[in-house]
Amino acid sequence: MKQILNSIKPPQSRRMRLLLLALGALLTGVTLVYPELGFISWISLIPSIIAIIGICEDESVKKRGLYGYGFFFFYCYFFVNFHWFVNLYPLDFIDGMTKGSALAVVIVAWFGLSALQAISAGLVFLLFAAVVRGERAKRYPIVSAALFSALWAILEWSQTLGWVGVPWARLSISQTFWLVEAQTVSLFGSCFLSFLIVFVNALAAYAILRADKRRLLALLSAGVFLLNTVLGSIIWLGYNEGENRTIMAAVQGNISSQEKWNSSLTRKTLSAYEEGTRAAALAGASIVVWPESALPYNLDGNGYINSFAAEVAKENEVTLLVGAFTSDEEENEYNSIIVFTPNGERFETIYSKRHLVPFGEFVPMRGLISVLIPPLTELSMLSEDLSEGESANIFTLEEGNVGSLICFDSIYDELARDSTRSGAQVLAISTNDSWFLDSAALDMHYAQAKLRAIENGRYVVRSANTGLSGVISPRGETVAETAPLEYGVVVSNVYLRDSHTLYTYVGNIFVYLCMAGVFAWIVSDRILKKKRG
Numbered sequence: 001m002k003q004i005l006n007s008i009k010p011p012q013s014r015r016m017r018l019l020l021l022a023l024g025a026l027l028t029g030v031t032l033v034y035p036e037l038g039f040i041s042w043i044s045l046i047p048s049i050i051a052i053i054g055i056c057e058d059e060s061v062k063k064r065g066l067y068g069y070g071f072f073f074f075y076c077y078f079f080v081n082f083h084w085f086v087n088l089y090p091l092d093f094i095d096g097m098t099k100g101s102a103l104a105v106v107i108v109a110w111f112g113l114s115a116l117q118a119i120s121a122g123l124v125f126l127l128f129a130a131v132v133r134g135e136r137a138k139r140y141p142i143v144s145a146a147l148f149s150a151l152w153a154i155l156e157w158s159q160t161l162g163w164v165g166v167p168w169a170r171l172s173i174s175q176t177f178w179l180v181e182a183q184t185v186s187l188f189g190s191c192f193l194s195f196l197i198v199f200v201n202a203l204a205a206y207a208i209l210r211a212d213k214r215r216l217l218a219l220l221s222a223g224v225f226l227l228n229t230v231l232g233s234i235i236w237l238g239y240n241e242g243e244n245r246t247i248m249a250a251v252q253g254n255i256s257s258q259e260k261w262n263s264s265l266t267r268k269t270l271s272a273y274e275e276g277t278r279a280a281a282l283a284g285a286s287i288v289v290w291p292e293s294a295l296p297y298n299l300d301g302n303g304y305i306n307s308f309a310a311e312v313a314k315e316n317e318v319t320l321l322v323g324a325f326t327s328d329e330e331e332n333e334y335n336s337i338i339v340f341t342p343n344g345e346r347f348e349t350i351y352s353k354r355h356l357v358p359f360g361e362f363v364p365m366r367g368l369i370s371v372l373i374p375p376l377t378e379l380s381m382l383s384e385d386l387s388e389g390e391s392a393n394i395f396t397l398e399e400g401n402v403g404s405l406i407c408f409d410s411i412y413d414e415l416a417r418d419s420t421r422s423g424a425q426v427l428a429i430s431t432n433d434s435w436f437l438d439s440a441a442l443d444m445h446y447a448q449a450k451l452r453a454i455e456n457g458r459y460v461v462r463s464a465n466t467g468l469s470g471v472i473s474p475r476g477e478t479v480a481e482t483a484p485l486e487y488g489v490v491v492s493n494v495y496l497r498d499s500h501t502l503y504t505y506v507g508n509i510f511v512y513l514c515m516a517g518v519f520a521w522i523v524s525d526r527i528l529k530k531k532r533g
Contacts, residue, residue: 010054
């Protein structure tokens with residue numbers, strides 16, 4: 001075995017480099033789609049990192065080549081994670097969408113979004129080359145491994161910036177089945193756990209390549225994994241529910257997007273949520289959550305629908321969180337959650353979605369897109385672009401403080417943290433995942449809700465139009481869940497918590513430390529080179 005390890009060198013041929021990059025990227029991507037295989041992610045990147053080390057240390061590979069390799073690696077990784085776009089075909093929930101246009105949209109979405117994410121991600125290879133090309137880096141492989149892991153964490157964080165960034169494929173999602181390993185996101189967030197996963201892989205890769213420090217690097221790689229397990233176990237075992245308990249419910253009406261927007265099926269929609277709320281109330285629920293745009297109407301301009309929701313809340317003596325639309329004095333329209341109290345009154349506080357879905361709720365660069373890819377402008381079911389909400393707007397109810405998130409909001413960790421810091425004792429997610437049918441996207445989106453629960457130490461009650469709906473504990477456990485594409489009501493005890501996790505207090509400070517570390521290394525390396533030169 002020792003002779004075999006000693007014979008392993010970073011590949012020099014372009015073909016072998018691409019093969020190893022693809023192998024690690026595809027295998028790791030699969031662990032996010034199927035978190036049951038999440039334990040593999042602690043070793044799956046080793047082939048790719050062996051290739052990356054060789055590529056980035058090879059000074060004959062210029063910037064264009066470095067970026068090309070980086071783009072290829074991350075494209076393979078994102079390609080796996082966005083494969084579920086094929087399940088959207090033929091997009092028959094959009095009126096007037098032809099099969100040809102639907103095929104074009106699916107291809108552009110799958111291939112295009114993967115490429116869009118890889119464009120910025122490819123810069124990681126350029127930055128890593130700037131870090132490892134030098135004698136000092138070769139003397140300290142532990143530092144090199146840490147810096148590559150830091151760059152990965154920075155990349156994941158950067159995907160929360162602007163409409164182009166989509167933090168859908170964070171490595172930490174791979175641990176949402178192995179929940180003990182996921183507990184450390186409550187310390188420094190999801191990017192921290194991703195850092196640890198990459199660090200374990202990078203140390204193992206260097207252990208294979210560096211015979212002189214193999215034992216140290218291998219022990220450190222195993223030690224980091226063990227440390228995460230120990231910390232996760234301590235957090236898991238130290239969990240305390242508290243005493244402030246209530247019963248909450250999520251109604252899954254199983255009304256698809258196509259049906260929801262069909263005015264001839266309005267009665268079916270109203271009946272589904274009315275019956276679901278009645279069932280929840282009979283089971284003891286005091287707060288009932290409906291999905292995103294469960295009532296696809298502007299409740300500021302539709303007295304009948306507004307009265308219907310108020311009457312359902314009053315008849316069942318529950319507090320009702322209703323997904324619908326609202327508008328302001330300037331005629332801006334919002335995707336909102338409106339609360340109706342048990343006495344039938346509409347709550348003054350309204351939560352409006354803070355991170356809208358590109359091409360679903362607004363069309364970025366509409367003029368350009370309408371010329372280049374017209375079918376993309378047809379994806380939205382709305383005639384006008386929506387406006388973003390600007391505040392967490394916590395609902396201060398008799399039972400406690402509820403913070404809302406709507407669909408796309410839930411994949412942005414800072415939004416859930418902001419709601420928690422603003423006083424939310426429980427988080428309610430209203431979403432419309434009917435676009436995903438029963439594809440892997442359902443589970444991947446649900447896994448994001450698990451991370452939000454662990455990060456902030458909050459119960460999460462998630463209501464989806466066609467699934468998955470469920471109640472998630474602060475440890476990321478699914479307490480109750482409905483099946484996809486079925487009508488259902490989930491009811492559970494929920495503890496409203498006041499304590500904050502370390503992550504809720506400090507946020508993504510770990511990412512900022514990563515930025516400082518990378519910057520400090522590059523600057524100090526250049527200073528030392530100048531002194532020697």
